Amino acid sequence: MNIVLVGMQWGDEGKGKIIDILSQKVDYIVRYQGGNNAGHTVVVGRKQYIFHLIPSGILHPGKICCIGNGVVIDPAVLLGELDDLRKNGIDFSRRFKISSLAHLIMPYHKNLDQLREAKRKNKIGTTGRGIGPCYADKINRCGIRMTDLLNPDVFRDKLKDNLKEKNEIFKKVYQHSGFSFKKIYMEYLRYGELFAPYICNTAVLLNKAIDGKKDILLEGAQGTFLDIDFGTYPFVTSSSTISGGACIGTGISPDKINKVIGVCKAYTTRVGEGPFPTEFTEDFGKIMRDKGNEFGATTGRPRRCGWFDAVMAKESVMLNGISELAIMKMDVLDGLAQVKICTSYKYKGKIFKEFPCDLEVLSKATAVYKQMAGWPRESNQPSSFKQLHPNARAYLLELQKLLGVRITIVSIGSARRDTIFI
Ligand code: IMO
Numbered sequence: 056m057n058i059v060l061v062g063m064q065w066g067d068e069g070k071g072k073i074i075d076i077l078s079q080k081v082d083y084i085v086r087y088q089g090g091n092n093a094g095h096t097v098v099v100g101r102k103q104y105i106f107h108l109i110p111s112g113i114l115h116p117g118k119i120c121c122i123g124n125g126v127v128i129d130p131a132v133l134l135g136e137l138d139d140l141r142k143n144g145i146d147f148s149r150r151f152k153i154s155s156l157a158h159l160i161m162p163y164h165k166n167l168d169q170l171r172e173a174k175r176k177n178k179i180g181t182t183g184r185g186i187g188p189c190y191a192d193k194i195n196r197c198g199i200r201m202t203d204l205l206n207p208d209v210f211r212d213k214l215k216d217n218l219k220e221k222n223e224i225f226k227k228v229y230q231h232s233g234f235s236f237k238k239i240y241m242e243y244l245r246y247g248e249l250f251a252p253y254i255c256n257t258a259v260l261l262n263k264a265i266d267g268k269k270d271i272l273l274e275g276a277q278g279t280f281l282d283i284d285f286g287t288y289p290f291v292t293s294s295s296t297i298s299g300g301a302c303i304g305t306g307i308s309p310d311k312i313n314k315v316i317g318v319c320k321a322y323t324t325r326v327g328e329g330p331f332p333t334e335f336t337e338d339f340g341k342i343m344r345d346k347g348n349e350f351g352a353t354t355g356r357p358r359r360c361g362w363f364d365a366v367m368a369k370e371s372v373m374l375n376g377i378s379e380l381a382i383m384k385m386d387v388l389d390g391l392a393q394v395k396i397c398t399s400y401k402y403k404g405k406i407f408k409e410f411p412c413d414l415e416v417l418s419k420a421t422a423v424y425k426q427m428a429g430w431p432r433e434s435n436q437p438s439s440f441k442q443l444h445p446n447a448r449a450y451l452l453e454l455q456k457l458l459g460v461r462i463t464i465v466s467i468g469s470a471r472r473d474t475i476f477i
Pocket residue numbers: 062065066067068092093094095179180181182183184185186187275276277278281290291292293326327328352
């Protein structure tokens with residue numbers, strides 16, 4: 056069984072926790088897009104791990120973890136993550152693989168990301184990790200890939216070509232002194248040597264695994280509304296975050312995907328700029344942010360918080376082909392007198408039941424809510440759906456009804472045991 060797991064909102068849905076749980080049941084775990092803009096948190100006992108590049112399944116002994124061709128890799132960050140694993144006694148040497156076709160984030164990508172943001176009037180609020188410029192070079196056909204680091208001659212030519220153009224742009228447009236060929240060349244060749252044991256044709260590896268009846272979990276990063284096509288463009292990331300991206304980013308064909316699981320919070324959050332129709336007012340937003348500890352796992356930025364948006368979530372079910380839902384951080388809504396679910400938007404007297412393409416509508420629309428009674432904080436940790444407060448159950452059943460998809464997991468805390476399976 057090959058499963059794709061996607062975020063249904065603007066990222067940070069709690070994908071790391073669900074991937075960690077599902078990893079037990081599969082043989083391979085694969086990242087297929089994004090880069091170290093992602094921050095996937097996994098809590099094991101008292102220890103918290105945050106993964107930016109390595110699949111969150113790596114904590115399970117014996118599971119093979121791959122970084123697919125669709126991911127953009129900052130080699131210094133990857134090296135740091137591998138070192139952390141070593142320090143924690145996690146052996147990955149024979150079960151970690153990197154696609155030879157994955158593109159590399161170069162020092163100039165990071166600088167360009169930050170310089171561009173600084174110059175823009177309409178800021179995106181990127182993570183500043185060089186993600187956009189790296190994907191832009193990929194599409195522009197001047198990117199540098201993992202495999203290039205294993206061939207010093209090819210790498211030299213590609214880097215020279217890039218720096219010739221980029222250094223001029225840096226100097227003339229951004230008054231930046233530019234980059235030294237030698238420094239980057241030596242640094243990246245060294246990465247090539249260190250990563251060589253893991254670099255391979257992951258498309259072949261994964262398809263052979265499928266032929267051998269192995270199970271694969273495809274780990275999405277970011278969320279549906281950060282998708283380069285279907286998200287709230289231009290306030291999006293630069294990759295295809297939806298389930299279709301899993302095929303492009305791994306070389307697994309669509310007919311081999313058996314199931315798509317969607318992960319969403321019981322409310323909504325967003326980091327960075329862009330429209331957010333159900334955003335809380337400032338005061339209530341702060342209370343909920345503290346309650347849910349809503350601070351970015353990558354940049355530490357405070358996350359914006361709001362009510363559950365069923366218009367978005369429904370669109371997400373459609374775009375991804377979701378057939379099962381994991382609802383996260385349900386416990387953060389405990390103790391509220393009332394909870395709300397957005398069922399449509401209203402703009403200039405018109406009701407929108409579908410997610411609008413026009414950024415103006417989305418930015419200025421007011422959310423139309425269904426109000427429901429809240430529930431108290433449970434003194435005993437509920438361990439089944441039945442043990443949840445009736446109002447909490449009613450809320451979940453309403454989400455299920457609105458989205459037309461089964462909820463199979465409800466998370467009520469960050470630990471593995473704080474999970475209800477339905
Ligand atoms: P995970 O995988 C939440 C947001 C950034 C910014 C926009 C573009 O942890 O859910 P980028 O650096 O990608 O060019 O920034 O996308 N963003 C995320 N928000 N979770 C993420 O990843 C994100 N990755 C990028 O805040 O608004």
